Amino acid sequence: MTMTRFHPTLALVLGLATPLAAQDASSLAGARSQRGAELAAVDQRLGGRFPSSVALRIHGIIDSATAEGLPAEPLVLRALEGGAKGVKADAIYVALGRLRASMRLAAQAIGLDAPASDLSTAAAALQTGLAPVRLVELRSARGTASLVVPLGAYLDLTARGAVPERAWQRVIDLARRKAEDRAYEAIDPADLVARRPEDRR
Template sequence: MHLLRTTSTSLLGATLIATAAAAQDQRLDRLDPSVRPLVASVIDSARAAGLPTEPLVQRALEGATKGAPGEVIVGAVQRLVADLGEARSALGPGTTPPELAAGAAALRAGAGPAVLAKLRRARSQTITVPLAVLADLVASGVPVDSAAAAVLALASTTRDADLVEFRRAVERDIALGAPPGMAVSTAASAAYGAQGLQLDAGARQSRPSRP
């Protein structure tokens, strides 16, 4: 009982400190006074849960600049909190804020948590860019499964810059009229090297080293 009370007290304390932190963020003054406390409270809860708050602040400020109604801004921030939470569950502890933000975007685009978890295992370096590329590909009309398979196959051996270039190639081909699914497999094969690429989620051949 005593232990429980201590824990509750410290959680409450953390929330109070967090509330103070959000309340003092002058950037949120750009929000309508009727909306500001609600947004601050959502952000505080996220902080208490150990989620990054900067993407939430940015989302709220975007809404303010775009002149969105208060309830739309609050709803958008709440949805982003949920996405960030789900991304963290899928990607595990130690995930960096940029990875969480990109992961949330990938989830919103339609990639499942399992894909995020596979990406985490597939690559030892940061997976911010693979996650962002995945989100962008799906946004370009590439079916989620094809996009996920291609990014998974490339993630372990491909540098960030080449992944971004891969995404550009896909978008270029789509703009030129290629069906999105075909565009992604063509570009992935080119990015992967001459030996070809099996676009299933398990395909992870070693890639020739770059000159």
């Protein structure tokens, strides 16, 4: 009786599970193949710019990052930058490791599905000391819009001497008001610099 009752359910579960499993396997294979193609393209870009042993190690860092779902592009560009600047390989590995760690943290805050440009800009902001919770706040205020312009504005303002907390307040205020991108560009860093030593926070 029980068995008779379970039969259709079991059949339904099996009927659904088999195609789903096949679909999962197929999408996993697709993702693997896509990642494989992406890594092959990375190799092509690194080849000729680095000695093979250095390229291999860089590839390893990028491979582990993409396995976590992080984008390869910011890491490739940073490696190429290091190569163009003629620095020692160790400096490139350290820079890539830092960037990977920051992007990982950024992805936790704004989502792994965020565009590579959002993740790398968010990573840069984290490296200057911005708290991850601020990224969550910004993601929520901006909805699905890109975070590059507000985060870029924050980074530029602080690089030009603005007090980080004041710069952030201005940026998040604009984000909450759904301001256009040009509004961020119009922020004057001179309004946000420290007037007193105690303001430098």
